[in-house]
Amino acid sequence: MIIELLQEELFQLALIAALLVGLCAPAVGTFIVQRRLSLLGDGIGHVALTGVALGFLTGTAPVLTAVIVSVLGAVAIELVRARGRTSGDVALALLFYGGIAGGVMLMGIAPGGSTTKLNSYLFGAIASVTPGDIWVIAALAAAVIAVVVIFGRELFVLCQDEEMARASGLPVRFLSLLIAVTAALTVVIAMRVVGLLLVSALMVIPVATSQQLTRGFRTTMLLAMVFGVLASVGGLLASTYSAKVPPGAAIVLLALAGFVLALGVGRFVRRGRTQESPLSERPKLRVEEVA
Amino acid sequence: MSETAFAMTGGRVSFEGKPVLQGIDLTVRPGEVVALLGANGSGKSTLVRALLGLTPLSGGSTLVYGSPPARFREWWRIGYVPQRLHVGGGVPASVREVVASGRIARQSRFRRTSVVDRAAVASALEAVRLADREGDPVQSLSGGQQQRVLIARALAGEPDTYVMDEPTAGVDAETQKLLADTLAALVLDGKTVVLVAHELGPLEPIITRGVVIREGQVVHDGRPPRPEGDCARPGHEHQHPHAPVEPGAGPLTGWQGDPR
Numbered sequence: 001m002i003i004e005l006l007q008e009e010l011f012q013l014a015l016i017a018a019l020l021v022g023l024c025a026p027a028v029g030t031f032i033v034q035r036r037l038s039l040l041g042d043g044i045g046h047v048a049l050t051g052v053a054l055g056f057l058t059g060t061a062p063v064l065t066a067v068i069v070s071v072l073g074a075v076a077i078e079l080v081r082a083r084g085r086t087s088g089d090v091a092l093a094l095l096f097y098g099g100i101a102g103g104v105m106l107m108g109i110a111p112g113g114s115t116t117k118l119n120s121y122l123f124g125a126i127a128s129v130t131p132g133d134i135w136v137i138a139a140l141a142a143a144v145i146a147v148v149v150i151f152g153r154e155l156f157v158l159c160q161d162e163e164m165a166r167a168s169g170l171p172v173r174f175l176s177l178l179i180a181v182t183a184a185l186t187v188v189i190a191m192r193v194v195g196l197l198l199v200s201a202l203m204v205i206p207v208a209t210s211q212q213l214t215r216g217f218r219t220t221m222l223l224a225m226v227f228g229v230l231a232s233v234g235g236l237l238a239s240t241y242s243a244k245v246p247p248g249a250a251i252v253l254l255a256l257a258g259f260v261l262a263l264g265v266g267r268f269v270r271r272g273r274t275q276e277s278p279l280s281e282r283p284k285l286r287v288e289e290v291a
Numbered sequence: 292m293s294e295t296a297f298a299m300t301g302g303r304v305s306f307e308g309k310p311v312l313q314g315i316d317l318t319v320r321p322g323e324v325v326a327l328l329g330a331n332g333s334g335k336s337t338l339v340r341a342l343l344g345l346t347p348l349s350g351g352s353t354l355v356y357g358s359p360p361a362r363f364r365e366w367w368r369i370g371y372v373p374q375r376l377h378v379g380g381g382v383p384a385s386v387r388e389v390v391a392s393g394r395i396a397r398q399s400r401f402r403r404t405s406v407v408d409r410a411a412v413a414s415a416l417e418a419v420r421l422a423d424r425e426g427d428p429v430q431s432l433s434g435g436q437q438q439r440v441l442i443a444r445a446l447a448g449e450p451d452t453y454v455m456d457e458p459t460a461g462v463d464a465e466t467q468k469l470l471a472d473t474l475a476a477l478v479l480d481g482k483t484v485v486l487v488a489h490e491l492g493p494l495e496p497i498i499t500r501g502v503v504i505r506e507g508q509v510v511h512d513g514r515p516p517r518p519e520g521d522c523a524r525p526g527h528e529h530q531h532p533h534a535p536v537e538p539g540a541g542p543l544t545g546w547q548g549d550p551r
Binding site for chain 2: 030033034035036037038150151153154156157159160161163164166167168169170207211214215216217218220
């Protein structure tokens with residue numbers, strides 16, 4: 001059955017999209033989670049909806065307008081965050097609501113706009129991916145992976161401890177914008193596969209799963225990418241076998257199931273780990289704490 | 292070497308209108324081992340952060356190796372040891388990964404990790420005796436071990452000047468001793484050290500200059516003050532400078548001659 005499927009063009013396109021999303025989203029997600037910005041993807045996703053609707057309104061490819069609007073949104077979010085004001089939290093919330101409401105409104109008045117189209121962007125429609133979409137997705141994925149490979153070392157320091165990054169002479173403002181923009185590109189890549197409302201799930205869940213089992217940053221990222229691919233391809237297959245299964249939801253639920261499984265396995269792994277560590281360390285520290 | 296590691300003139304910092312540093316003059320020359328001392332809230336931690344440009348000055352100026360921090364480019368010359376290890380949002384990072392990140396200021400973007408980098412990281416791990424824990428996540432270490440990771444990260448960068456914010460606070464006696472030995476070796480190498488401390492403990496013999504901060508001002512600059520009587524008691528809370536100097540009076544002449 002799989003071999004028959006592989007010969008179908010629609011399935012081939014969907015599979016490529018699923019693979020690229022499964023690889024990119026967790027790679028960027030590892031930095032985002034480390035930076036305590038797990039909800040960044042959600043915010044960008046909301047804003048991207050306005051971009052999609054703008055595409056329909058102006059007759060341009062929605063993927064392209066989504067890229068532009070979500071990158072602008074990501075830059076705005078980063079600028080608000082960097083100011084660190086308490087009102088920033090509310091400012092972000094306003095931006096998100098504006099993004100969704102603006103998207104729904106523009107979609108309503110756009111000539112070709114319909115609720116079905118809106119739904120396909122909100123919840124994903126991997127089966128309707130066109131060759132044109134694939135080229136855009138592939139180019140964005142290449143950009144995302146290039147950022148991770150070239151700037152990974154610097155982004156690690158930034159996401160670990162921003163102050164340390166500054167004291168090491170790293171271009172903190174540039175790197176912060178870079179990670180926000182990369183997240184925006186990832187959102188657009190994932191938009192067709194899992195939908196804007198579930199985009200963030202693929203950036204966060206595989207990382208949360210992976211960190212139950214790993215001990216280092218690099219291994220966490222690589223394993224998260226493996227989990228991301230397993231979930232996205234698995235969800236796609238599930239929806240191919242049964243037309244009733246929506247692929248976006250299947251991918252996210254599969255990823256969540258993996259997380260629950262890893263939680264159990266991780267507890268087991270960690271128990272083994274505490275036995276490895278030298279026991280002599282602990283009593284000594286206790287004495288110090290009392291003193 | 293006539294250049295200075297740090298030179299602050301009339302440095303002022305205020306948080307939300309409340310003055311924290313009120314006109315600090317401080318020059319640190321290469322090879323000096325300077326302890327910034329003072330009670331909690333005296334401004335000593337703010338001072339080291341201001342020296343590095345991490346906290347912006349509201350008045351006065353400061354130079355790092357002759358440049359204002361914003362225009363300073365040779366950050367590999369500085370090894371900063373913050374008060375605490377920040378472990379981010381829960382993604383594990385191994386001891387080796389964190390220590391290796393100390394090389395970042397020496398690595399250009401497109402160069403992969405080299406043999407020299409690896410050797411520096413290995414010897415830094417060796418120096419703080421964490422080589423056997425290099426694969427463990429830093430999150431699983433005790434407070435004292437995390438402090439050693441921070442020191443190893445600075446060592447890995449092989450800087451000229453070490454800036455340490457309370458390296459001895461809340462760490463076990465073994466780590467304090469280890470820190471003292473490590474610093475002594477650095478001093479023999481001619482490295483410059485600026486450290487913030489509440490009390491010197493085992494570090495005392497290697498300190499060449501003590502700068503006491505009170506209410507955001509330098510009240511003593513020179514020979515490191517020796518705790519006496521009640522002040523020598525372990526755990527004593529320092530509420531006063533040890534030298535009877537009025538705020539604003541000139542610095543005392545220490546072992547180094549005129550510290551300016």
